[in-house]
Amino acid sequence: MKVDLSIITSLLSVDAGADRVVPPTGFTARLTLFTAGAMAFLAVFALALSLASGRRRQLAGRACRISHLADLCPAAQMAAQTERALKILSETPGVSEARALDPDEQRALLEPWFGPDLPVESLPVPQLIEVRETGAGYDRDGLRLRLQAELPGAVLDDHTRWRKPLVQAAGRLKFLGWMAILLIFGAMGAMITLAANAALAANSQAVIQVLRLVGATDAYIARAFVRRFTLRAASGATIGMLVGLVAVLLLPSANAEANILTGLRFQGLHWLWPLLVPVLAAIVAFAATRWAALRVLEGLR
């Protein structure tokens, strides 16, 4: 479809009289409003899902590069053992950084399993060492063998393995979210095309005939219909988007990262994304109605 800027500017102009020539159609009007609203509501959720999955994927992906070295031994020897482990790690090619976690960090890591009041210091909790690898990575089997020989209590816990499916799942969810958004807007376009066609067919043949009789161009007639439906879709979508935002706002917040069903709330600038929904709805309605109107007009002289 060719982009006609004059049509877009006239669409946004304040002259509300132009679309008065199109008779009010209570039923299709409400239908369009409702459809756009419902679709926008769903789109906000799909968007939330996509963005949350994106965040989760990033998070899991980042964590992928972190391995933990658990070192379980009598408290007295703990410091020496940790020292030894850090030395071994620093000698391992492919390890870019090795750092013993402090008690607060350990507590934070264990919180999802044991709650926030865990007395880490007085429990036989292993000392955790965070290992970051270089891009090339380190030789896991080699490191494991060396640890077995020199520090029998140490466990190399390679998160990569169990995080990989998580990253994959998050990626797939994100993809599904975007697919859903695409389908939602596709369905909205289809429904608005149907509504516009119905409106054009029902009483508008006569209207178009009168307008043609008094010298209206196709562009004028199409504009009147397009304006109607675009404004309707945009206002419906705005309402749906606002209701969707409120619903997302009422979801539990993102603190409990462990659960895929929580943390759907938008974060930071992501709150701006839903504002695009009514704009997109208006664009879809504009294209759908214009196509429908010009198709009907073609058949009349």
Next chain:
Amino acid sequence: MFSGAVRSVIELDEVAYSYGGGELLTDISLRLAPGSFHFLTGPSGAGKTTFLKLCYGALVPTGGQARLFNRDVRSLSRDEVAYARRRIGVVHQDCQFLDHLSLAENISLPLAVTGQDKLAAQSNLKELMTWVGLSARAGALPPELSGGERQRAALARALILSPDVILADEPTGNVDWEMSQRLLQLLVELNKMGKTIMIATHDLSLIRAAKSHVQARVLRISGRKLQLAGADL
């Protein structure tokens, strides 16, 4: 055939028309010279409305050639047809209004459609509505009007863009004698201002009445052809 001035606003050359069955009109040639006044008569179903539609480009001839303002109707784009319509005021037989708009809005529809200056248009509209005796009905919806009121409104709408040509299909079909004389007077005045006028009508008394005011030619469709009516009128 009815050759007049060299330049013409509407020209038909051996035009034929059929709605799909047999030919309704055959071998019709006519030149509407600027400023001319024509009546079109013929029995019901003879094809008067069809003929007028050929004259404003609503129908394309199935044979021969129709020219509006020296352009072949077949070669006109859809936009060019729209522009030609703005120079031809049409009073449709069944009027055709937008029923959800007030009478005033309907009459000023051609102004809205052509995006003309609102203020100048308003005074124009008022004057015109007074002229056709509808100023008291400005806010009424078309379905609330009588047949005669609708016809006067249709005439006002046809005139509001001050077109070069006025094609009126039975403009006095539903009005009393007095009103039909007023409408005729209006059309005669417009003709004196240089407008080209063609009126399709059954009403022979209207034609007779017009003959004392204006030099009008009377055409008759009969037997699928267009003829110049005799002096018996």
